[in-house]
Amino acid sequence: MNPQLAGVEAIEGTYLFDLRHSVKAYRLNRYLWMHRDPRFREQVLNDPEAAFAEMRLTAEERDLIARRDWLGLIQYGVSFFVLEKYARVVRISNLQVYASMRGETLEAFLKTRRVPASA
Numbered sequence: 001m002n003p004q005l006a007g008v009e010a011i012e013g014t015y016l017f018d019l020r021h022s023v024k025a026y027r028l029n030r031y032l033w034m035h036r037d038p039r040f041r042e043q044v045l046n047d048p049e050a051a052f053a054e055m056r057l058t059a060e061e062r063d064l065i066a067r068r069d070w071l072g073l074i075q076y077g078v079s080f081f082v083l084e085k086y087a088r089v090v091r092i093s094n095l096q097v098y099a100s101m102r103g104e105t106l107e108a109f110l111k112t113r114r115v116p117a118s119a
Contacts (some may be wrong), residue, residue: 026056031061070101095110
């Protein structure tokens, strides 16, 4: 491990995205990245199992996607940047993703945010 990252696993809520995780989650990250292509999005809508098979996703990876387990995806090694794009495709806001990662409803999550009073 990179010595600059020593102890990072002890920081609660921190999930390392390094080369090892990147390689492990390559197929899954590629699957999420492919959603930028309208034809692939259509394929996912019409036959998600065929899209999973085309990208050679494992049963675990398919389950993470099917359950929209946002935190599980991050812990598995998905890049936050493709996860964020995928959330948009499935019409889920970043705030909803963050709330889910914390195990909260959107309403409960929003109560934890500092929102300035409107003028």
